[in-house]
Amino acid sequence: MDIYVEDLVQVWADRGEGVRALDGITHHFPSGKLICLLGPSGCGKSTLVQIIGGIEKATAGSVRVVAPGGSEQDSAPPGARSVMMWQGLNLFPWRNVIDNVAFGLEMAGMSRQVRYARARELIATVGLRNFECRECSHLSGGMKQRVALARALIMDQPILLMDEPFAALDAQTKIVMQEELTRIFVKMRKTILFVTHAIDEAILLGDEVVVMTARPGRIKEVIKIDLPRPRSQEMISSPEFGALYDRILHLIREEVLDAMRQQDEAFVQ
Amino acid sequence: MSGTAGTSGSGDPLWLKFLPSASIILLLCIWEIAVRVGHVAPIILPAPSAIVSYLVAMIFDGTLPYHLGITFMRILAGFLVSGVLGILLGVFMGMSRIVARVLDPWIAALYPLPKISLIPLLIIWLGTGEAYILTISAITAFFPVVISTFAGIRQTDQGLIRAARDLGANERQLQIKVVVPAAMPSIFSGLELGMGVTIILVVAAEMIGGSNQSGMGFLLIRFGQVMETEKLFAALIALAVFGGVVMKTQKRIEHWVAPWAAGNM
Numbered sequence: 001m002d003i004y005v006e007d008l009v010q011v012w013a014d015r016g017e018g019v020r021a022l023d024g025i026t027h028h029f030p031s032g033k034l035i036c037l038l039g040p041s042g043c044g045k046s047t048l049v050q051i052i053g054g055i056e057k058a059t060a061g062s063v064r065v066v067a068p069g070g071s072e073q074d075s076a077p078p079g080a081r082s083v084m085m086w087q088g089l090n091l092f093p094w095r096n097v098i099d100n101v102a103f104g105l106e107m108a109g110m111s112r113q114v115r116y117a118r119a120r121e122l123i124a125t126v127g128l129r130n131f132e133c134r135e136c137s138h139l140s141g142g143m144k145q146r147v148a149l150a151r152a153l154i155m156d157q158p159i160l161l162m163d164e165p166f167a168a169l170d171a172q173t174k175i176v177m178q179e180e181l182t183r184i185f186v187k188m189r190k191t192i193l194f195v196t197h198a199i200d201e202a203i204l205l206g207d208e209v210v211v212m213t214a215r216p217g218r219i220k221e222v223i224k225i226d227l228p229r230p231r232s233q234e235m236i237s238s239p240e241f242g243a244l245y246d247r248i249l250h251l252i253r254e255e256v257l258d259a260m261r262q263q264d265e266a267f268v269q
Numbered sequence: 270m271s272g273t274a275g276t277s278g279s280g281d282p283l284w285l286k287f288l289p290s291a292s293i294i295l296l297l298c299i300w301e302i303a304v305r306v307g308h309v310a311p312i313i314l315p316a317p318s319a320i321v322s323y324l325v326a327m328i329f330d331g332t333l334p335y336h337l338g339i340t341f342m343r344i345l346a347g348f349l350v351s352g353v354l355g356i357l358l359g360v361f362m363g364m365s366r367i368v369a370r371v372l373d374p375w376i377a378a379l380y381p382l383p384k385i386s387l388i389p390l391l392i393i394w395l396g397t398g399e400a401y402i403l404t405i406s407a408i409t410a411f412f413p414v415v416i417s418t419f420a421g422i423r424q425t426d427q428g429l430i431r432a433a434r435d436l437g438a439n440e441r442q443l444q445i446k447v448v449v450p451a452a453m454p455s456i457f458s459g460l461e462l463g464m465g466v467t468i469i470l471v472v473a474a475e476m477i478g479g480s481n482q483s484g485m486g487f488l489l490i491r492f493g494q495v496m497e498t499e500k501l502f503a504a505l506i507a508l509a510v511f512g513g514v515v516m517k518t519q520k521r522i523e524h525w526v527a528p529w530a531a532g533n534m
Contacts, residue, residue, distance in 0.1 A: 055431055083435060090432035094450040094529045104436035107446070137529060155436065 001065050001081055001158040001191050003029040003052060008061035010047050021047045023216035025061070031068045031158075034185050034192040036206035038199065038252065040259035044217030045195045046087070049161045052193065054079015065159065082159035087167065087195075089148040091136045097123065098132040101150045122150040125184065142173040146180070153184070162194045166201070175233055178204055182230060199248050203241060204231055211251045214259035221251055315499040324503035332488070333507050340484040341511070343399075344464075344471050347406020351467075352460055355411045359418025359459075363452070364444055369419070380412045384470055388477055397478030405474040410463030417462070421455025422448055453530035457523045464519055468512055485511075 010022040021044040029035050029052075037045040050056040052063055054077065064075040065082070083104075091100050098119050099106075105115035123132055126146040131139070136147060145165060152160060162181075166174045182205060185192055196202050202209045209223045227240060235241050297317045303309070304316040311319060327333045362369040388405065395401040425448045433447045475486025485508050492501040523530070 053435065055435060079435070084432070086428060086432055088428050090426075090428040092429060092433075092447065092450070094453065094527065103433070103438075103446075107433075107437045107439070107442050135529065151436070 001067055001076075002031045003159065003191065003193075004062075004064040004066065005029070005048075005052065006062045006064075008048070008051060008063070009059045010044065010051065010056070011059045020216035022051075022058070023218050025217065025219055027210065027219055027222070029191065029193060030208070031191050032189050033207040034182075034194060034205055035208045035210060036202035037193060037195045037210050037212060038197065038202045038248065039212030039217065039220075040214050040252065040256040041197060042215050042259055042262075043212045043255065044215065045212055046163050048212075048217065049084070049163055049193050049195055052078055052159075053082050053084045053161045055084065067158075081157055082161055083152045083155040083157045085148050085152045085160065085162045085165045087163045087165065089144055089165070091144060091147055091151070093137055095136065096132070097128060097134050097136060097139070097147050100136060100147055101154055103151060104155045118154060119150070122154050123147075125153070126150045126180065140173075141169055142177060145169065145173075145177050149181070149184070153188070158190055160190045160192045162192060164195050164197070167197070174201075179232070181205065186229060199245055199252065200236060203227070203244050203248070204233075204235070209248060211248060212255070214255045215262060220255065223248060312496050312498050315502060319499050320502040320506070323499040324506060327500065327503055327507075333504070336483060336485050336488045337507060337511055340471060340475065340486070341515075343402050343406050343475075343484065344467050344515075347403055347408075347471065348410050348464060348467050350407040351409065351411035351463065352414055355414025355459065355463070356418050356456060359415045359456070360422060360444075360449060360452075362415070362419045363422025363448065376412065376415060380416065384409050384466070385473055388474060392478055397480040399481060401478050402471060402474045402481075402484075406467055406471045409470040410460075410467045413462040413466065414456070414459040417455045417459025418452060421452030421459075424455070425451045450527075453527045457527070457530055460523070461516070461519060464516060468515065472508070 005025055005027050008022050008025040009020070012019045012021055025048060037048065039045045047056060051058045063078040065078065065080070066075045092103065095103070098116060101123055102115040102119040105118060110118075120132065123129060126149050128143060128146050128150070131143065136144060139147065148165065166177050169177060178201060181192075181194075194202075194205055196205075203225055206225050209225060211220045211223065212218065213220045223244065225244065227235060227244075300314075301317050304314055315323075324333075358368075358372065362372055384405065387408065391401050391404055395404060429447055429451055430443060433443055438446060471484070472486040472489070475484035476490045477486075481487075485504060488504050489501060489508075492498075492504060
């Protein structure tokens, strides 16, 4: 699914005199690609994916989701063709693994037999076979991530939105989850928008890295990542990776400094 | 609700682990010796050994099981009514702004009122029989339960609600499948609070009215009036153990119903 975002503006009216979170974002997120949104904290990258996911309503501007080759009339409203994997995961603590994964199908009114069969497949896909009946509170951080991923994948939506899902993981688990995501992406060929603030993660995962400015959020630059897939951690030491890293670091450094300046000013006030 | 949870650890040395029991045994010994040496009248302070022998006798002649059983049935009957009503109303208040607005002033006005102060009025209306005690029992737990349920529902993690919506839940599903289960820990703490006050109020009601001449409250008052201090102590011990067992059992039931919500046992 191609995602067209046009002149997207988001103003938080309830915070003081109004905070401009997004300031005229226009971009085409191409179908079947993994696109990383990179920017300093508070730059509105989470807000952007939440608007695309139909979770937040934009103050102004439009989001259109169109199947490749489809016409204007076929465009779906935000959220109708996407599912979110949340920063805090938001697993339901009172449900075990399989009932968390099958939640969406249960809401759609599918019988227990049908939804459990499908849930088992996806639990196997994310590598959690035999953990179906485990309580989520008894799982490690990485396993919870897998549950959240399976719960999103079961919705069978063409667009997967991921809001810094791996931010809280330890370094080793993060590497494993990045490889898992890449494997699933190659297998399922969804359009994935992946929010992150880690440059190496963005290069390792993305077909395209969208670098955003400090608040108010705009798109600073879009960088194509042509590294061959499958990618692995060893690539981090390659010269191509290094060149991309330096380039993005240079872009993002200015914005991080700008964001820090904004925070200092807010603190003084 | 283990009172010593913060102070005892598995790494403590042996003597520290036995310190709580040792302190109780030591106090009982001092008590026993003081009463015997000081020739304290049993009416004022009976020796622990005498209390224990009365306790055993009252268990085997059926006095304590009978009255404790009656008190327990009264607590249970009232608690079930107030628990069910409290949870239902709390859920409705959480789901409907209108219901919340209508009920909120009533709850705000009646909650701080000590329920024990309703006893004279209830005796005028209902007499001193069973109806009065059961009413007291049912009123008491209602407020903590309804307030905790309402608060729990209102404080549902917005992240869970957004996630459920994103996964296709409609408003009704959202309430039943997300909001109510998410409120379970609060509902349980309301029920625990409610049980505690219900035990107090039923015993108090049995003391004050109690024309049926039954229940632990009646027993305590009667032993007090005839100055059977040994029996009074024995009844107090039975009541303390009973209260502990009831609260512990409630925890176990909660843990069984909703293991994710019922904290540590």
